[in-house]
Amino acid sequence: MTAIRGLPATVVGLILLFLAFPIVVVMVVSFSSATYLTFPPPAFGLKWYEAYFSSADWLRPTWLSIWVAAVVVVLSTVLGTLAALGITRLPGSLRVIAAGLILSPLIVPGIVVAIGIYYAFSRYGLVGSPFGLILAHTCLSVPFVVTSVSASLAGIDPRLGHAALSLGATPRAAFFQVTLPLIRPGVLVGALFAFIHSFDELIVALFISGSGAVTLPRRMWDDLRFAIDPTIAAVSTLTIVLTATLMWGAHLLRRHAERQMMKTET
DSSP states (O other), X not given: OHHHHXXXXXXXXXXXXXXXXHXXXXXXXXXXXXXXXXXXXXXXXXXXXXXXXXOHHHHHHHHHHHHHHHHXXXXXXXXXXXXXXXXXXXXXXXXXXXXXXXXXXXXXXXXXXXXXXXXXXXXXXXXXXXXXXXXXXXXXXXXHHHHHHHHHHHTSOTHHHHHHHHTTOOHHHHIIIIIHHHHHHHHHHHHHHHHHHHHHOOHHHHHHOTTTSXXXXXXXXXXXXXXXXXXXXXXXXHHHHHHHHHXXXXXXXXXXXXXXXXXHHO
C-alpha cells in the first residue's frame, strides 16, 4: 500500500528529471574546458564565461536585448494596464471581442505573427532597426500584461473606486490612490513577463532584426548554425538563470497579491 502511494511521487520525479536533464547538461557543459561541445566535460573551468564577457560580438547583442526589453516593459505595461482597465468597463459581448483581439498574439502561431509583422514593417523601413524590434515586441508583450492586470482587477471590489469618486476624488486620483495600489502586484508581474518575453523572443527577431539589430537570441541562433562552441552553453546558462530569477520574482509577487486580497476580503 505504501509503494502504491509513493508511485505518483516517483512518476512526477521522473518527469521532472526528464524535463530538467537537457538544462542540466547545458549548464554542466558551460563549465567545460574543452574547445568543443562535449558531455561529460574532460575538466571544468570558467573559460567560456570569460570568452563571453570579453567578446564584443556577444556583449553587443546582449546590451541591445536588455535595452529593447527595458523599453518594451515601459510601453507594454502602460498600454496593457490601460487596456485591462478599458476591457473591464465594456459590456459582456464587447469585452469578449476586445479581449480576444488583444490576446490574439498568444493564440496565433508565432511564425504567422512574424510573417505579418515582417510584411508590415518592411513597407516602412523598420526591418533591421531597434525601433522595429521595440514595436514588434511591445505588440507581443501587451497580452501578458493584460492577462496579469485583468486577474488583479477581478480580485478587487469595484465599489472602492466608486466610493473614492463619490468622496470627491477625480478619476485620475481614484486610479492612482485606490486602484493602482491594489493592482500593483499584477502590474509588476505583467512587466516581468513582458521583459522575459522580449528578452527571449527569437521568431520575430529572425524576421525583422536584419543585420543592424541583432538580439541575443538571434546571435545564439546564428552561432548554433555557423560556429558551435561552448560559449553558447555559457550564454544559455546565464539566460536560464536570469529567466528563472525573474520567474521566481513573479511567483513571489503573485503570492504577495493573493495575501493582500485575502486581507482585503477579511
